[in-house]
Amino acid sequence: xxxxxxxxxxxxxxxxxxxxxxxxxxxxxxxxxxxxxxxxxxxxxxxxxxxxxxxxxxxxxxxxxxxxxxxxxxxxxxxxxxxxxxxxxxxxxxxxxxxxxxxxxxxxxxxxxxxxxxxxxxxxxxxxxxxxxxxxxxxxxxxxxxxxxxxxxxxxxxxxxxxxxxxxxxxxxxxxxxxx
Amino acid sequence: xxxxxxxxxxxxxxxxxxxxxxxxxxxxxxxxxxxxxxxxxxxxxxxxxxxxxxxxxxxxxxxxxxxxxxxxxxxxxxxxxxxxxxx
Ligand SMILES: [Zn+2]
Numbered sequence: 001x002x003x004x005x006x007x008x009x010x011x012x013x014x015x016x017x018x019x020x021x022x023x024x025x026x027x028x029x030x031x032x033x034x035x036x037x038x039x040x041x042x043x044x045x046x047x048x049x050x051x052x053x054x055x056x057x058x059x060x061x062x063x064x065x066x067x068x069x070x071x072x073x074x075x076x077x078x079x080x081x082x083x084x085x086x087x088x089x090x091x092x093x094x095x096x097x098x099x100x101x102x103x104x105x106x107x108x109x110x111x112x113x114x115x116x117x118x119x120x121x122x123x124x125x126x127x128x129x130x131x132x133x134x135x136x137x138x139x140x141x142x143x144x145x146x147x148x149x150x151x152x153x154x155x156x157x158x159x160x161x162x163x164x165x166x167x168x169x170x171x172x173x174x175x176x177x178x179x180x
Numbered sequence: 181x182x183x184x185x186x187x188x189x190x191x192x193x194x195x196x197x198x199x200x201x202x203x204x205x206x207x208x209x210x211x212x213x214x215x216x217x218x219x220x221x222x223x224x225x226x227x228x229x230x231x232x233x234x235x236x237x238x239x240x241x242x243x244x245x246x247x248x249x250x251x252x253x254x255x256x257x258x259x260x261x262x263x264x265x266x267x
Contacts, residue, residue, distance in 0.1 A: 060188060073241045073243075074241045074242050074243045118192035118195065134195060
């Protein structure tokens with residue numbers, strides 16, 4: 001029998017510290033895409049709230065701490081860190097292995113991201129609990145603010161290497177400017 | 181140029197794919213006849229001034245939106261979700 005080895009998307013690439021920026025991989029055991037059917041968003045949200053204590057997030061918002069729900073597009077959210085309850089009014093798709101997720105911490109984080117995305121990530125515009133679908137370099141990505149100096153960036157798993165490379169490069173450039 | 185996505189807010193133009201005039205929302209009936217279908221498929225105005233175009237927020241929320249803008253002044257008046265728009 002072939003012995004298969006489970007590999008995380010960023011295995012061998014992270015963690016890394018560059019200047020004042022820490023890059024770490026986030027591995028929620030389970031990721032489920034939830035897409036409520038037409039007219040079912042309220043009912044689905046109530047069912048989620050009952051089962052896990054998180055509601056279906058409004059556009060551009062991420063909710064919850066243990067079980068988290070992150071808005072990822074029109075009529076779609078990702079449930080992370082919990083088993084998806086039986087939801088009658090929604091399509092629920094297991095995407096646990098589909099995403100590469102990198103957490104960025106440190107005082108320079110918004111400056112690093114500003115080099116890579118057209119999104120305005122300044123504190124005044126993009127607060128904790130805010131999330132957005134946007135670009136990181138040429139990749140479509142999901143960016144969520146976790147705290148004052150913390151962000152989470154998600155891309156499709158096949159782009160894990162590129163995401164780490166882009167973040168590294170931007171962080172190195174920031175660090176070089178700091179010491180110049 | 182920044183486009184006002186009804187879901188995401190003001191976003192950079194590079195997040196959007198341009199499809200063309202929003203006349204495609206006004207699909208003729210099956211039996212509308214050759215002239216109507218020919219017009220729908222092939223004939224487009226090329227206005228200098230106000231236009232209503234379909235854009236896809238492909239690097240964003242994934243919504244199709246109708247953007248009302250001016251090709252002469254570059255002013256963007258607003259946008260609405262295509263699923264709610266009247267042709
Ligand atoms: Zn959008």
